[in-house]
Structure formats: C-alpha cells, structure tokens
Amino acid sequence: MIVSDARRSEGQTIALEVHDLTVAYRDKPVIWGVDFALPERQLAAIVGPNGAGKSTLLKTIMGLITAASGQVRVYDQPLEAVRKEVAYVPQRESVDWDFPTNVLDVVMMGRYGQMGLFSRPGKADREAAMSALEKVGMAEFAKRQISQLSGGQQQRIFLARALAQEARLYLMDEPFAGVDAATEAAILELLQSLRAEGRTVLVVHHDLQTVADYFDYVLMINMRLIADGRMEETFTTENLQKTYGGRLNLLSEVAHLATRHSHILQAEKKPE
Amino acid sequence: MMNELLDFILLREANTRYVVAGTVLLGLTAGMLGSFTVLRRRALLGDAIAHAVLPGVCLAFMFTGTKDPFILLVGALISGGLATFFMDVVQRNTKLPPDVVLALVLSVFFGIGIFLLTMIQQSGMAAQTGLDKFLFGQAASMMGRDVVLFGLIGGSVLFILFIFFNPLKLISFDPAFASSVGFHVFRYDALLTALLVAAITVGIQAVGVVLMAALLVTPAVAARYWTEDLRVMMWLAGAFGALSGWLGAFASYYIPGLPTGPCVVVATTFIFATSMFFAPERGVMARWLRHRQTGRRIMRENVLKTLYQLHEEVPEKQLFTLHDISEKRFFVPQELALCLRRLVKEGYVRQAERGYLFQQKGWEEAIRITRLHRLWEVYLAEHLAFPDDHVHADAEAMEHMITPELEEKLRQTLNHPLHDPHASPIPYNNSASTST
Ligand SMILES: Nc1ncnc2c1ncn2[C@@H]1O[C@H](COP(=O)(O)OP(=O)(O)OP(=O)(O)O)[C@@H](O)[C@H]1O
Ligand SMILES: [Mg+2]
Numbered sequence: 001m002i003v004s005d006a007r008r009s010e011g012q013t014i015a016l017e018v019h020d021l022t023v024a025y026r027d028k029p030v031i032w033g034v035d036f037a038l039p040e041r042q043l044a045a046i047v048g049p050n051g052a053g054k055s056t057l058l059k060t061i062m063g064l065i066t067a068a069s070g071q072v073r074v075y076d077q078p079l080e081a082v083r084k085e086v087a088y089v090p091q092r093e094s095v096d097w098d099f100p101t102n103v104l105d106v107v108m109m110g111r112y113g114q115m116g117l118f119s120r121p122g123k124a125d126r127e128a129a130m131s132a133l134e135k136v137g138m139a140e141f142a143k144r145q146i147s148q149l150s151g152g153q154q155q156r157i158f159l160a161r162a163l164a165q166e167a168r169l170y171l172m173d174e175p176f177a178g179v180d181a182a183t184e185a186a187i188l189e190l191l192q193s194l195r196a197e198g199r200t201v202l203v204v205h206h207d208l209q210t211v212a213d214y215f216d217y218v219l220m221i222n223m224r225l226i227a228d229g230r231m232e233e234t235f236t237t238e239n240l241q242k243t244y245g246g247r248l249n250l251l252s253e254v255a256h257l258a259t260r261h262s263h264i265l266q267a268e269k270k271p272e
Numbered sequence: 273m274m275n276e277l278l279d280f281i282l283l284r285e286a287n288t289r290y291v292v293a294g295t296v297l298l299g300l301t302a303g304m305l306g307s308f309t310v311l312r313r314r315a316l317l318g319d320a321i322a323h324a325v326l327p328g329v330c331l332a333f334m335f336t337g338t339k340d341p342f343i344l345l346v347g348a349l350i351s352g353g354l355a356t357f358f359m360d361v362v363q364r365n366t367k368l369p370p371d372v373v374l375a376l377v378l379s380v381f382f383g384i385g386i387f388l389l390t391m392i393q394q395s396g397m398a399a400q401t402g403l404d405k406f407l408f409g410q411a412a413s414m415m416g417r418d419v420v421l422f423g424l425i426g427g428s429v430l431f432i433l434f435i436f437f438n439p440l441k442l443i444s445f446d447p448a449f450a451s452s453v454g455f456h457v458f459r460y461d462a463l464l465t466a467l468l469v470a471a472i473t474v475g476i477q478a479v480g481v482v483l484m485a486a487l488l489v490t491p492a493v494a495a496r497y498w499t500e501d502l503r504v505m506m507w508l509a510g511a512f513g514a515l516s517g518w519l520g521a522f523a524s525y526y527i528p529g530l531p532t533g534p535c536v537v538v539a540t541t542f543i544f545a546t547s548m549f550f551a552p553e554r555g556v557m558a559r560w561l562r563h564r565q566t567g568r569r570i571m572r573e574n575v576l577k578t579l580y581q582l583h584e585e586v587p588e589k590q591l592f593t594l595h596d597i598s599e600k601r602f603f604v605p606q607e608l609a610l611c612l613r614r615l616v617k618e619g620y621v622r623q624a625e626r627g628y629l630f631q632q633k634g635w636e637e638a639i640r641i642t643r644l645h646r647l648w649e650v651y652l653a654e655h656l657a658f659p660d661d662h663v664h665a666d667a668e669a670m671e672h673m674i675t676p677e678l679e680e681k682l683r684q685t686l687n688h689p690l691h692d693p694h695a696s697p698i699p700y701n702n703s704a705s706t707s708t
Contacts, residue, residue, distance in 0.1 A: 026367070059448070062451070062452045063451065063452075064448055064451050064452060080454075083453070083454045084454075086452075087452075088448075088449065088452035090446065090448045090449055090452075094446070094448055095445060095446045096445075099311065099444070099445045099502075100311075100496065100499060100500050100501055100502045100504075100505050101441070101445065101500075101501070101502055102500070102501070106445070109442055109445070109446070109449065109453075110453075112438060112439070112442060112453055112455070113453035113454055118435060145500040147500065161449075165453070
C-alpha cells in the first residue's frame with residue numbers, strides 16, 4: 001500500500017512515517033508491508049483483533065524488534081537520531097511487578113535516557129518525575145512499593161514514566177486495558193492534554209465502542225494495514241468488517257462488555 | 273579446642289586471616305552480583321558457568337604442571353568464557369529453549385572436566401593431589417597471594433556493579449523499556465555474564481564448581497524476603513553471602529579435610545529458611561498470621577451480621593441462643609463456639625445464662641457490616657445492572673473489604689439509599705441500640 005502523495009502534501013508535519021514494514025518472528029511473518037504516515041498533533045488509535053500484530057508494530061517502530069524489511073522515520077529522521085523524542089509504554093503485563101523498587105524509582109526510569117549512563121538523577125529529574133506523578137494523580141504514592149499497586153495504578157505509573165520522558169511522540173500499548181471507568185477518563189484527559197501541547201500519541205486500543213469518541217485518527221490492522229486515516233472517513237463498518245473478518249459479531253461484543261465489567265469489579269475489590 | 277576456635281574468630285594466625293578475608297569477600301561479591309542475576313532471571317546461568325570452568329582449570333594444570341592459582345584462574349576464565357560463547361551461538365542458531373541450552377552446556381563442559389580430572393589423577397603427575405578440591409572447595413588451602421588476587425577481581429566486580437547500577441536495574445525490571453530509551457540490553461546482559469564468570473573463577477578454590485551457584489542465588493533470594501528496595505537487597509545479600517562464606521571457612525578450618533562448599537551451602541540454606549519463615553511482611557509466618565487474622569475478622573463480622581438480622585426479624589428479642597444463630601446461617605459449630613468466645617472476650621457481645629446479648633461495640637460493628645453489605649448490593653444493582661437476585665453473593669465478599677473512604681464514596685454516589693434491592697432497610701444510625 002502506498003501513502004498517497006496528496007496526503008503528504010497537505011502541509012502537515014509528519015510525526016511518524018512507516019515504509020513497507022514487514023516483520024517476522026523466526027520465519028513466520030506477522031506483519032506485512034505496513035505503510036503509513038501519521039501527521040503530528042494527533043490522538044491516533046491502532047485497532048485490530050488479537051494477534052493482528054499491533055504490539056509487534058509498536059515494538060518494531062521502537063527498534064526492539066528488527067524488521068525483515070522496511071523503514072521507520074520519526075520527524076523525518078531515523079529513530080536513533082531522535083530517540084529522546086519518542087516514549088514507549090509497554091503492555092503492563094510485560095514486567096514483573098514484584099520487583100523490589102518503589103513508584104518514584106520507576107517513574108525516574110523515564111529520565112535515564114536524558115540523564116546519561118553514570119549520572120545520578122538531579123533536581124530537575126526529580127521534579128520532572130514528581131510532576132509526571134502528579135499528572136496521573138499518583139503523587140501521594142511516590143514512596144509506595146510497586147508490588148502493592150492495583151492494575152489501574154500500575155498503568156498510571158507506566159504513563160507517568162513516559163510523561164517524565166518529555167517526548168514528542170508517544171507510543172502506548174493498551175493503556176486502557178483493565179482500568180476502571182474513572183481511571184479510563186483520567187487517562188483520556190491526559191492524552192488529550194498531550195495533544196494540546198502539540199505532541200502526537202499513538203495508542204493500541206481494544207474497545208471499539210470508544211475508539212471513535214476518543215481518537216482523531218485510526219490505523220486498522222490485521223497483519224496488513226487495512227485502512228488508515230482520519231477517524232470519520234476511516235472507521236467505517238466496511239473497514240471494520242475487513243479488519244475483524246467474521247470475528248466482529250454480537251457474541252464477541254457481549255464478551256467484551258462482560259470483561260469490562262469484571263475489570264471494574266476487580267479494581268474496586270482490591271483493598272487499599 | 274576452645275583455643276583453636278578463638279584463634280579463628282580473633283584472626284590470630286596469618287593464614288586464618290587470609291582464609292577469612294577470602295571467603296568473606298567472595299560471599300559479599302557473589303551475594304551482590306547474585307541479586308541482579310536472580311532479578312534478571314539468570315539464576316541458572318551461574319550454575320552452568322560454574323560447572324563449565326572445570327575443564328579450563330584441568331587443562332591449565334596439564335599444560336603447565338603447576339597449581340599456581342593465577343594460571344588456574346586464567347584457565348577457568350577462558351573455559352567459562354567459552355561456555356557462555358557456546359550458549360550464545362547455540363541459542364542463536366537453534367530453536368532450542370534457553371533452559372535446554374543451559375543444561376546442555378553445563379553437562380558437556382562438566383563431563384569433559386571430570387574426564388580430565390580423572391586423567392590427571394591417574395597420570396601420577398607431581399603435585400596432582402589436591403586438584404579435586406576445585407570440585408567442592410577447600411577454603412583452608414588459600415594463601416596470602418590468592419587472597420590478594422581474589423580481592424582485586426572481587427573488588428572490580430563490585431565496582432562495576434555500582435557504576436552500572438542504574439542500567440542493570442532498568443534491564444532487570446523492564447528490558448523492553450530499557451531498549452526503547454536506547455540502552456543496549458544485550459550488552460548489559462553480556463556484562464552481567466562476564467561478571468559472573470569473574471566471580472565464579474574467584475570462588476572455585478574456596479567453594480568449588482559444583483556448589484558455587486548456591487552462593488550466587490541463595491543469599492539474594494533470602495535477602496528479597498526482608499526488603500522492597502534493590503539497594504538494601506544487594507547489601508543484605510552481600511552480608512548473607514559473607515556470613516555464609518565465613519561459616520564455611522570456619523567449618524573447613526576447624527575440621528581438616530571437610531570441603532568448604534557443602535558447609536557454605538548449609539549456611540546459606542539456613543539463612544534462606546530463616547528468612548522465608550520469619551521475615552516480616554513477605555515471610556511465611558507473617559502471611560499465615562495475616563491470613564488467620566483476616567479469617568477471624570470475616571467470621572466475626574458474619575456472626576455479628578447474623579445476630580443483627582435475628583434482631584431485625586424480631587425486634588423485641590435481645591437474647592440469642594446458639595440454636596438461633598445456626599438456624600439463621602450455617603456455621604461450623606466448633607468455629608462458631610470459638611468465635612463467640614472471642615467476641616465475648618473482646619467485648620462485642622455479652623454471655624448471659626441462655627444466650628448472647630449485643631454490647632455497644634458489637635452492635636455498632638453489626639450495623640456497619642450490614643450497611644456495607646446492603647450498600648454494595650445497591651451499587652451492583654444500580655450501577656452495574658446486576659439482576660437483583662445476583663447481588664447477594666458478591667456483596668458477601670465485598671462487605672469485608674470496603675474501607676471507610678470507599679464507603680463514603682459509595683454513600684455519596686448512591687445518594688444515601690434507604691433500602692437494598694431486596695427492600696431491607698439500610699441501617700445508618702449507630703446509636704439505636706436497644707440493649708445497652
Ligand atoms: N516473541 C514472539 N515469538 C514468536 N511469535 C510471536 C512473538 N510475539 C508475538 N508473536 C506472534 O506474532 C503475532 C502478533 O502478535 P502481537 O503481540 O503483535 O499481536 P497483538 O495485535 O498485539 O495482539 P493482542 O491484541 O493480543 O495484544 C501473533 O500471532 C503472535 O503469536
Ligand atoms: Mg498486544
């Protein structure tokens with residue numbers, strides 16, 4: 001798929017450009033020829049079924065996985081040149097939360113890229129970390145052990161760590177997964193304020209009910225890029241059918257709603 | 273005998289000083305380094321490398337014919353390095369899972385090592401005796417020169433650990449994020465492996481290749497029980513390692529011919545077991561006590577709630593018999609009797625001749641727990657659209673967990689409802705006790 005020249009010439013700065021990206025684990029390709037250009041100052045969603053390659057796409061953009069072919073450019077430069085401008089929020093389940101450290105320490109990790117190897121965090125770093133914690137409403141948890149956090153709190157800590165990076169482009173893998181309604185609203189507000197500050201946010205999102213409300217821009221992926229563009233034109237029933245195939249039926253939507261509720265229950269049940 | 277003991281403890285002899293310094297330093301290094309390898313989930317790697325240094329030691333001896341520790345160390349380093357190189361190559365080029373690769377390299381290298389060791393012992397080479405101490409360690413054989421050498425290597429390992437503390441911590445906690453901010457995770461993994469090879473090389477004379485891994489893993493795991501801070505964990509693991517090393521050296525010094533390795537393992541295991549059982553918060557005992565306490569609290573709340581419901585049914589009734597209670601709700605009879613005895617002792621209820629009466633404290637608690645139960649039912653029914661006949665079971669569990677802050681939020685969200693979904697009144701007034 002070739003990005004139309006018309007879109008490139010709209011005069012918008014492109015924050016992230018992905019050219020014909022193909023990624024394989026061992027010999028099995030999991031994303032094929034993905035090609036898009038994401039304009040800056042957007043809240044963009046990546047949607048697609050489980051195993052569609054959404055996480056793989058983010059990891060490849062960040063250089064965590066080497067692509068079989070293709071190219072990634074961030075603000076028209078190779079990633080290495082602008083790494084400090086890009087922040088990545090992994091899926092919450094990807095780490096062991098029983099690690100011996102506290103909340104502030106984890107958020108401080110967002111400063112390591114800026115700090116350099118051997119220096120200790122300075123005053124500016126600590127202030128950036130604290131203000132990131134405040135933005136996610138977790139300031140009073142700064143000294144809390146991370147093993148004592150609920151799922152929604154873990155998610156907010158990961159977001160705070162990314163905020164502490166003070167990047168221009170944010171890539172987030174399912175930041176809304178398993179959080180209660182209040183946290184979801186808080187996270188959304190945060191993303192919107194990032195956009196208002198001129199940053200670009202690309203988020204893997206699973207809740208088809210809310211995609212259109214939350215985001216301006218959408219990438220629809222199922223091993224290939226099915227469609228990309230502004231939400232109104234792109235997020236159509238036809239594209240949804242193409243992306244999810246037969247999987248988008250009533251049953252899966254019901255199952256989806258049920259899991260949402262169980263998350264709320266779990267979040268509430270967690271004793272403070 | 274007493275005198276020998278004092279000799280050792282007070283470091284009266286020069287050789288004792290070397291042995292103690294060597295083993296303590298080794299334990300410290302291994303414990304601190306082990307904290308990272310355990311958290312990075314590389315615990316088995318240490319074991320594999322330790323076994324893999326044996327052929328290097330043997331070959332170094334065969335080629336040079338001396339037992340000069342420096343030469344043997346070089347052999348060990350080469351052999352350990354080669355083993356990690358093989359693991360890497362095999363891992364990259366096959367689809368074998370990592371544990372299989374570790375087991376493979378460990379057994380192949382160790383097998384070759386034993387083969388060479390047997391050859392040496394049968395060859396009748398001069399000074400051959402004593403090479404087998406590298407299997408299980410012989411701390412008492414350490415000399416001043418060895419200790420200086422070990423000290424240099426151990427000190428360098430610690431120095432590097434401190435310099436790279438931040439990146440090592442980051443790659444242990446979240447490797448994906450670490451590479452996303454530009455840290456080369458595989459380089460730090462390689463660094464950790466190199467440090468492991470160095471620490472193990474230092475350890476083989478004192479502890480031996482077979483049991484060296486115990487000193488790398490056990491102190492770190494034991495330390496984890498006591499703290500939630502990586503720095504504290506490192507120091508504690510270092511201290512545990514040093515203590516184990518000292519105890520091992522002592523045993524081997526005191527009972528000539530007793531290998532050090534097994535003594536060190538016994539010591540670390542004892543420290544580990546103590547930590548596992550008695551550490552506050554994370555220890556087995558603490559957990560068990562917490563568990564029991566929660567169980568008792570839930571039981572208490574359930575019994576009080578049952579009393580409240582009995583009172584609600586027949587408001588004139590003040591005195592409740594065991595029979596009344598078990599009619600209303602099933603309790604295991606012995607547990608109920610025990611719980612009531614505790615309730616009396618703690619002043620929740622009073623025991624009269626033919627039953628139990630509420631005390632003020634018990635009355636308030638009964639009201640509170642009934643209220644939480646019913647508030648939660650309202651919340652489920654109104655906000656999460658649970659059918660009315662499905663809310664009870666969930667509320668049974670939630671009533672025991674709701675904190676005062678959460679209750680306040682619930683009350684506000686629900687706008688102080690008067691009745692639960694089954695139309696029972698929600699009690700708010702704490703002082704309406706009729707019994708006191
Ligand atoms: N480390 C790996 N090794 C081999 N295959 C992998 C690996 N990680 C992912 N895959 C495969 O790649 C495909 C895409 O995985 P990916 O995690 O990117 O999907 P996803 O869209 O993020 O799914 P989800 O919605 O479940 O998070 C899947 O088929 C998965 O099985
Ligand atoms: Mg994923």
